[in-house]
Amino acid sequence: MGTSYPDRTNARGIWKLSDITKNILGEGTYPRGVTRGMFAGGTTGSAVNKIDLITVETSGNATDFGDLATIVKKGTEGTCSSFTRGIMAGGNTPDYLTTIQYFDMTSSATNAADFGDLTVAGAHLPASSNDVKAVMGPRRQSNGDPNNTLDQITTATLGNATDFGDATAARRNGCGAGNSTRGLQFGGEESGGNVNKIEFIEFSSASNATDFGDLSAVTADMCASSNKTRAVIMGGSTPSESAKVDTIQIGSLGNSTDFGDLTSVRSSNSGLGNLLVAISAGGWSGSGYLNIIESRSIITAGNFSDFGDLTVAVTGQSPISSGHGGLAENFPRAPELYSPTGKVVPRGLGAGDIGIFSGGKLNPAGTVRNDIQFVQISTTGNSQIFGDLTASKYGAGGGASSTRGLFMGGFVDPATSQTATDYFEFSTKGNAASFGTLTAARAFSSGCSNSTRSLMMGGSGPSPGFARSNVVDYFTIASIGNASDFGDLSAARSASGATANSTRALVGSGNVPGSDVNIIEYFTIGSTGNATDFGDMTARSYPSGLASSTRGVFAGGYSNDSSANINVIDYVTIGSTGDSTDFGDLTVARSQSYGGLSNNIRGVFVPGTNPDNSTIDYITIASTGNATDFGDPVLTGGDFTSGSNGHGGL
Numbered sequence: 001m002g003t004s005y006p007d008r009t010n011a012r013g014i015w016k017l018s019d020i021t022k023n024i025l026g027e028g029t030y031p032r033g034v035t036r037g038m039f040a041g042g043t044t045g046s047a048v049n050k051i052d053l054i055t056v057e058t059s060g061n062a063t064d065f066g067d068l069a070t071i072v073k074k075g076t077e078g079t080c081s082s083f084t085r086g087i088m089a090g091g092n093t094p095d096y097l098t099t100i101q102y103f104d105m106t107s108s109a110t111n112a113a114d115f116g117d118l119t120v121a122g123a124h125l126p127a128s129s130n131d132v133k134a135v136m137g138p139r140r141q142s143n144g145d146p147n148n149t150l151d152q153i154t155t156a157t158l159g160n161a162t163d164f165g166d167a168t169a170a171r172r173n174g175c176g177a178g179n180s181t182r183g184l185q186f187g188g189e190e191s192g193g194n195v196n197k198i199e200f201i202e203f204s205s206a207s208n209a210t211d212f213g214d215l216s217a218v219t220a221d222m223c224a225s226s227n228k229t230r231a232v233i234m235g236g237s238t239p240s241e242s243a244k245v246d247t248i249q250i251g252s253l254g255n256s257t258d259f260g261d262l263t264s265v266r267s268s269n270s271g272l273g274n275l276l277v278a279i280s281a282g283g284w285s286g287s288g289y290l291n292i293i294e295s296r297s298i299i300t301a302g303n304f305s306d307f308g309d310l311t312v313a314v315t316g317q318s319p320i321s322s323g324h325g326g327l328a329e330n331f332p333r334a335p336e337l338y339s340p341t342g343k344v345v346p347r348g349l350g351a352g353d354i355g356i357f358s359g360g361k362l363n364p365a366g367t368v369r370n371d372i373q374f375v376q377i378s379t380t381g382n383s384q385i386f387g388d389l390t391a392s393k394y395g396a397g398g399g400a401s402s403t404r405g406l407f408m409g410g411f412v413d414p415a416t417s418q419t420a421t422d423y424f425e426f427s428t429k430g431n432a433a434s435f436g437t438l439t440a441a442r443a444f445s446s447g448c449s450n451s452t453r454s455l456m457m458g459g460s461g462p463s464p465g466f467a468r469s470n471v472v473d474y475f476t477i478a479s480i481g482n483a484s485d486f487g488d489l490s491a492a493r494s495a496s497g498a499t500a501n502s503t504r505a506l507v508g509s510g511n512v513p514g515s516d517v518n519i520i521e522y523f524t525i526g527s528t529g530n531a532t533d534f535g536d537m538t539a540r541s542y543p544s545g546l547a548s549s550t551r552g553v554f555a556g557g558y559s560n561d562s563s564a565n566i567n568v569i570d571y572v573t574i575g576s577t578g579d580s581t582d583f584g585d586l587t588v589a590r591s592q593s594y595g596g597l598s599n600n601i602r603g604v605f606v607p608g609t610n611p612d613n614s615t616i617d618y619i620t621i622a623s624t625g626n627a628t629d630f631g632d633p634v635l636t637g638g639d640f641t642s643g644s645n646g647h648g649g650l
Contacts, residue, residue, distance in 0.1 A: 035055065035056035035057060035273075035274040035277075035321060035322050036053065036054075036055065036056070036105060036321065036322040037053070037054045037055070037056050037272045037273075037279060037319070037320070037321045037322075038051050038052065038053055038054075038065060038086055038105075038272075038319070038320045038321070039051070039052040039054075039062065039270050039272075039281055039282065039310060039314075039317040039318070039319055039320075040052075040068055040079075040086075040088060040112075040317060040318045040319075040320065041068055041088070041091065041316065041317055041318050042270075042282065042314040042315055042316035042317035042318075043314065043315060043316050044289060044312055044313065044314050045289075047093065048312070048314055048317075049067050049068040050064060050065075050066075050067055050068075050311070050312075051064070051065040051066045051067065051068065051103070051112070052064065052065060052310055052311050052317075053065035054279075054293065054307075054308070056272070056273060056274050056277050056279060056295075056321065057274075057277070057549070057649070059295065059306075059307045059308055059550075060307075060308045061293075061308040061309045061310075061311070062281075062293065062308065062309065062310045062311050063311070064311060065110070066103065066110045066111045066112070067111045067112070068088070068101060068111070068112045069099075069101045069111065069112040069113050069114055079127055079318040079319055079320050084104065084105055084106055084156075085102050085103070085104065085105060085155055085156075086102060086103050086104075086105050086320040087100065087101070087102045087115060087129075087134060087153070087155060087320075088100070088101045088102075088112070088318045088320070089101075089118055089125060089127065089136050089151075089153075089161070090118055090121065090122050090123050090124075090125050090136070090139060091123045091318075092123045092142075095142070096121040096122055096123055096140075096141065096142035097118075097121055097122075097123070098117040098118040098119075098120070098121045099114070099117065099118075100114075100115040100116045100117060100118060100153065100160075100161065101113065101114060101115055102115040102158075105320075105322050114158075115153070115158050115159075116153070116158060116159045116160040116161065117160045117161065118136070118151050118160075118161050119149060119151050119160075119161050119162070119163060120139065120141065120147060120149050120151075121141065121142060122139030122140055122141050122142075122147065122172075123139060123140050123172075124139055124140045124172045124173045124174075124188075125137055125138070125139040126138070126174045126175050126176030126185040126186070126188070127176050127183075128176045128177060128178035128183030128184060128185075128201075129155060129178070129183070129324075130178070130179070130180045130181070130203050131155075131180065132154065132155065132156070132203070133152060133153070133154060133155065133203050134152065134153050134155055135150055135151070135152050135164050135183050135201055135203065136150070136151045136152075136153075136161070137149075137150055137167055137171075137174065137176060137185050137209075138150070138167040138169075138170060138171040138172060138174070138185075138188070139172055140172035140173065145170070146170040146171050146172040146188075146189065146190065146191070147170050147172075148166045148167040148168070148169060148170045148171065149163070149166065149167075150163070150164040150165045150166060150167060150201070150208075150209065151163065151164060152164035152206065163206070164201070164206045164207075165201065165206055165207045165208040165209065166208045166209065167185065167199060167208075167209045168197070168199055168208070168209055168210075168211065169190050169197075170190065170191070171185075171188040171189060171190050171195070171197075172188055172189050173187075173188045173189045173220040173221055174186055174187045174188025174189075174220065175187065175188075175222050175223050175224045175233065175236075175271070176224060177224035177225060177226035177231040177233075177250075177271075177324075178200075178203075178226060178231070178250065178324075179226060179227070179228045179229070179250050180203075180228065181202060181203060181204065182200050182201070182202055182203070182250055182251075183200065183201045183202075183203060184198060184199070184200045184212060184224075184226075184231060184248075184250065185197075185198070185199045185200070185209065186198055186215060186219075186222065186224060186231075186233050187215055187218070187219040187220055187222060187233070187236065188220050189220045193218070193239075194218040194219060194220045194237065194238070194239060195218055195220075196214045196215040196216070196217060196218045196219065197211070197214065197215075198211075198212040198213045198214060198215060198248065198255075198256065199211060199212055200212045211253075212248070212253050212254075213248065213253055213254045213255040213256065214255045214256070215233065215246055215255075215256045216244070216246050216255070216256055216257070216258065217238050217242075217244070218238065218239075219233070219236040219237065219238050219242070219244075220236060220237050220239075220267075221235075221236050221237040221267040221268045221284075222234060222235050222236025222237075222242075222267065222269070223235065223236075223269045223270050223271030223280060223283075223319065224271050225271045225272055225273035225278035225279065225280075225298065225321075225324070226250065226273070226298075226324055227273070227274070227275045227276070227298050227299075227324075228250075228275065229249060229250055229251065230247055230248070230249060230250065230298055230299075231247065231248050231250055232245055232246065232247045232259050232271075232278045232296075232298060233245065233246045233247070233248075233256065234262060234269065234271050234278070234280045234304075235262055235265070235266045235267055235269045235280060235283060236267050237267040240265070240286065241265040241266050241267045241284065241285060241286045242265055242266075242267070243261045243262040243263070243264055243265045243266070244258075244261060244262075245258075245259040245260050245261060245262060245296075245304070246258065246259055247259040247301065258301070259301045259302075260296065260301050260302045260303040260304065261303045261304065262280055262294060262303075262304050263292065263294050263303075263304055263305065263306065264285065264292075265285065265286065266280075266283035266284060266285055266286075266290055266292075267283060267284050267286075268282075268283050268284045268315040268316055269281060269282055269283030269284075269290070269315075270282055270283070270317040270318065270319035271319055272319040272320065272321035272324065273298060273321060273324060274321060274322075274324065275298075276297060276298060276299060276600070276601060277295055277296070277297060277298060278295065278296050278297075278298040278304075279293060279294070279295045279307060280292075280293070280294050280295075280304065281293040281294075281310055281317065281319070282310055282313070282314045282315055282317055283315050284315045288313070289313035289314055289315050290313055290314075290315070291309045291310040291311075291312060291313040291314065292306070292309065292310075293306075293307040293308045293309060293310060294306055294307050295307040297601065297620070297622045297623070299601055299620065300620045300622065300623045302622070302623050352402060352599060352645055352646035352650065353376055353377050353378050353599050353645075353646055354374055354375075354376060354377070354426050354644060354645050354646075355374060355375050355376075355377050355597025355598070355604055355606075355642065355643070355644040356372060356373070356374045356386060356398075356400075356405050356424070356426075356597075356642065356643050356644065357372075357373055357374075357383075357398075357595045357597070357606045357633075357640040357641065357642040357643075358370075358371065358372040358373065358386075358389055358396075358407055358432075358640065358641050358642075359371070359372075359389055359392065359393045359394050359396060359407070359410065359639070359640060359641055360394050360635075360637035360638055360639050360640040360641075361394050361637050361638055361639050366413075368392040368393065368394050368411075368412065368413045369392055369394075369635065369637065370388045370389040370390075370391060370392040370393070371385060371388060371389075371635050372385070372386040372387045372388060372389060372424065372431075372432065373385060373386060373633055373634060373635060374386040374429075375597065375604060375616065375630070375631070377597060377598065377599045377602050377604055377618075377644060377646065378599060378601070378602060380618070380629075380630050380631055381630075381631045382616075382631040382632045382633070382634060383606075383616070383631065383632070383633045383634050383635075384634065385634060386424070386429050386430075387424065387429055387430045387431040387432065388431045388432065389407060389422050389431075389432050390420070390422050390431075390432055390433065390434055391412060391420070392412060392413075393407075393410035393411060393412050393418060393641075394410060394411055394443075394637075394638075394639035394640075394641075395410050395411045395443040395444045395639045395641075396408055396409050396410030396418075396443065396445075396447070396641040397409055397410075397445040397446060397447025397456045397457075397459070397498075397641065398447045398448075398595075398641045398642045398643035399447045399448060399449030399454030399455065399456075399475070399477070399643055400426075400449055400454070400477075400643035400644060400645050400647065401449065401450075401451045401452065401454075401477045401478070401645070401650065402426075402451060402645045402646070402650045403425060403426055403427065403645065404423055404424070404425055404426065404477050404478070405423060405424050405426060405643040405645070406421055406422070406423050406435060406447075406449070406454050406475060406477065406643065407421065407422045407423070407432065407641045407643075408421045408438060408445070408447055408454065408456045408473075408475070408483075409421065409438050409441065409442050409443055409445055409456060409459065410443045410641065411443040411444075411462075411639075414463065415443075415462060415463040415466070416441075416462050416463070417441040417442045417443045417459075417460065417461055417462045418441055418443070419437040419438040419439075419440065419441045420434065420437060421434075421435045421436050421437060421438065421475065421483070422434060422435060423435040423480070426645045435475070435480055435481075436475065436480060436481045436482040436483060437482050437483065438456060438473050438482075438483045439471065439473050439482075439483050439484070439485060440461075440469065440471055440473075441461065441462065442456075442458075442459030442460055442461055442469050442471075442494075443459055443460055443494075444459050444460045444494040444495045444542075445457055445458055445459030445460075445469075445494065446458060446459075446496040446497065446498035446507045446510070446545070447498060447641070447643075448498040448499055448500040448505050448506075448507075448545065449477065449500060449505075449525075449643075449647075450500055450501065450502045450503065450505075450525045450648060450650075451477075451502065451650055452476065452477060452478065452525075452526075453474050453475065453476060453477065453525050453526075454474065454475045454477050455472060455473070455474050455486060455498075455500075455505050455523065455525065456472065456473045456474070456475075456483065457472045457489060457496065457498060457505075457507050458470060458471070458472070458489050458492065458493050458494055458496060458507070458510065459471075459494045460494040460495075466494070467492075468492035468493050468494050468512060468513070469492055469494070470488045470489040470490070470491060470492040470493070471485070471488065471489075472485075472486040472487050472488060472489060472523070472531070473485065473486060474486040474528070485528070486523070486528045486529075487523065487528055487529045487530040487531065488530045488531065489507065489521060489530075489531050490519070490521060490530070490531050490533070491512070491517075492512070493510040493511060493512050493517060494510055494511060494541075495510050495511050495541040495542045496508060496509055496510030496541075496543075497509060497510075497542075497543035497544060497545035497554045497555075497557070497596070498545045499545035499546055499547040499552040499553070499554070499574075499596065499647075499648070500525060500547060500552075500574075500647075500648050501547055501548070501549050501550070501552075501574050501575075501648035501649055502525075502549065502648060502649060502650070503524060503525060503526065504522050504523070504524060504525065504574050504575070505522060505523045505525050506520060506521070506522050506534060506545070506547075506552050506572070506574060507520070507521050507522070507523075507531070508520040508521075508534075508537050508543065508545065508552075508554050508570075508580070509537055509538070509539060509540050509541065509543055509554065509557065510541060511541040511560065514560065515560055515561075516539040516540050516541050516558075516559065516560050516561070517539060518536045518537055518538065518539035519533070519534075519536060519537075520533075520534040520535050520536060520537050520572065520579075520580065521533060521534055522534045522577070533577070534572070534577045534578075535572065535577055535578045535579040535580065536579045536580070537554060537570050537572075537579065537580035538554075538557075538566075538568050538570055538580070539559070539561075540557035540558060540559050540566060540568075541557055541558045541559075541560065541591070542556070542557045542558050542591045542592045542608070543555060543556055543557035544556055544557075544595055544596035544605050544606075544608075544642075545596045546596030546597060546598040546603040546604075546605075546621075546644075546647060547574060547598060547603075547621075547647055547648045547649075548598065548600045548601070548603075548621040548622065548648065548649055549600055549648060549649025550573060550574060550575065550649075551571055551572070551573060551574065551621050551622065552571065552572045552573075552574045553569060553570070553571045553583060553596070553598075553603055553619070553621060554569070554570045554571070554580065555568070555569040555570075555583075555586055555596070555603075555605050555617075555627070556568070556569075556586055556589065556590045556591060556605065556608060557591055558591035558592065558609075564589070565589040565590055565591040565608075565609065566589050566591075567585045567586040567587075567588065567589040567590070568582075568585065568586075569582075569583040569584050569585060569586060569619070569626075569627065570582065570583055571583045571621075571624070582624075583619070583624045583625075584619070584624055584625045584626040584627065585626045585627065586605065586617050586626075586627045587615055587617050587626070587627050587628070587629055588615055588617075590605075590607065590608035590609065590613070590615075591608050591609045591638075592608045592609040592638040592639050595607075595608070595640040595641070595642035596642060597642055597643070597644040597647070598621065598644055598646065598647045598648070599644065599646030599647070600621075600646060600648075600649045600650075601620065601621065601622070602618055602619070602620055602621065603618060603619045603620075603621050604616060604617070604618045604630055604644075605617045605618070605619075605627065606633065606640050606642060607633055607636055607637065607638065607640070608638045608639075608640075609638040609639075613636045613637065613638060614632050614633060614636045615629065615632070616629070616630040616631050616632060616633060617629065617630055618630040
């Protein structure tokens with residue numbers, strides 16, 4: 001870029017919070033666990049004063065939130081947030097500003113108001129914040145020169161900024177990110193052109209910035225996002241527009257590494273996110289303004305995908321998020337903690353992150369058990385004992401809300417199918433209790449659920465004959481009682497896999513006497529009715545099913561054609577009908593695991609019938625690839641019943 005410092009229209013930084021105090025306490029105007037992302041100001045060639053709003057957990061187009069107090073054409077770089085406030089500092093109109101503006105992140109819609117002033121007027125300020133303090137970095141001054149000033153504010157108290165320290169050199173057009181303890185600044189321009197520097201400060205004590213490491217390339221005009229452990233740096237000018245995404249581990253000094261790519265090259269884009277997701281929005285393509293919003297799991301490296309659109313094609317917006325830096329993990333609270341889904345949940349087992357599997361047969365002896373085992377999905381390790389079922393059984397159907405799990409039907413020895421349904425509460429380890437009965441006795445049915453209803457689809461009757469069923473029952477999970485009729489499958493079958501998100505239940509494959517089927521069908525969970533065709537998958541019996549909010553996964557099973565267990569993992573996009581796609585392979589071929597567990601990030605497959613029935617596998621649902629070893633069950637077996645309190649994005 002050289003020393004002339006041509007004017008830029010970019011918005012750096014990613015200063016987000018984890019969840020708002022009112023949200024944490026359940027007192028806010030929007031649902032608990034929701035992360036708000038806001039993009040403010042910028043330029044379309046002329047000044048923009050509007051604030052766009054997205055929900056980070058749900059892809060879709062931005063909507064109008066409100067207006068800035070001061071119209072800022074571009075360069076409002078000092079963007080940050082506390083638990084309750086979104087804050088923007090500096091910028092130009094085209095005059096360079098000392099203005100600090102703020103708005104209420106908890107409201108349904110609001111305009112910004114005056115907060116105070118910076119110590120030095122400027123634009124293109126990297127910024128970072130925790131729940132108490134914000135630090136805004138070196139900036140472009142009105143004469144075009146960079147400076148090295150670091151300002152600080154206490155986000156809860158209106159007033160002017162004070163001196164925090166200095167950057168290692170005068171700089172502009174970098175970007176920032178951070179977590180609850182450390183703020184970072186990436187790249188930008190110095191007097192000799194673009195740089196690849198990474199610097200950091202500790203929020204706990206005012207001081208000069210310190211060297212952290214280097215970016216993979218000299219870069220300016222990019223944006224960033226962070227959770228409590230990782231920051232990603234997206235796009236920018238290197239000096240031409242770039243699609244490159246780098247990452248660093250916030251707690252460990254060192255150089256950045258490759259993370260993946262944006263969908264196309266851009267600079268002057270805006271970045272935000274939460275504990276789980278990184279988002280890039282808008283920017284300059286090299287030939288025009290962009291309205292593209294794209295996202296990526298921040299947990300695992302990979303390329304970004306489409307999220308939606310801004311209300312207008314724009315560059316230079318200030319990004320603010322209510323979920324940045326893992327702040328929720330450090331918010332002091334007595335009875336509650338955050339799960340990996342970002343929701344507030346009871347302490348102890350950590351609702352939203354617990355997978356349960358129960359009963360089953362102890363292979364090869366065939367002893368039927370009543371044990372309930374559990375794992376914490378976000379970690380790896382062996383299962384633990386949770387409690388006992390009301391009776392020993394296997395091949396039951398499983399379902400769960402965020403607080404309660406159900407085990408529906410199943411076989412007892414000898415192979416006598418049951419109507420009995422058990423339940424338990426995730427918050428407290430202990431034994432299951434009676435919930436109600438199915439409309440007809442069956443086992444090897446497919447069970448799944450959203451937060452309110454649990455479905456039991458198809459299955460087998462008792463020996464002899466094991467007559468297949470097309471019946472679909474449902475329970476209202478919050479209300480103890482008997483099942484009601486929901487509708488029918490297109491044909492009677494058993495041993496299918498099933499999964500669901502908040503709106504749609506999928507049932508895939510299974511068997512009829514002597515053969516496997518490859519069909520996938522779906523139901524709209526909120527409305528009773530018969531199954532609708534979804535697409536096809538690998539024909540097999542006894543696969544495991546699990547889901548995130550967007551993707552359904554089926555794994556393993558038994559092939560009647562080859563008389564062998566299989567290791568295939570397939571996936572579908574739940575919201576779009578169509579055939580399944582190859583995901584990868586299990587670590588070992590298995591059948592009758594009948595146990596798929598998930599939160600919104602990770603899927604876990606419990607053991608089944610195979611030469612080694614002591615293996616628990618896991619996958620990252622958003623990223624295709626082979627499964628990885630998770631740990632071992634304390635009790636081996638097959639024909640488990642499973643459920644988790646974070647599945648399908650709950």
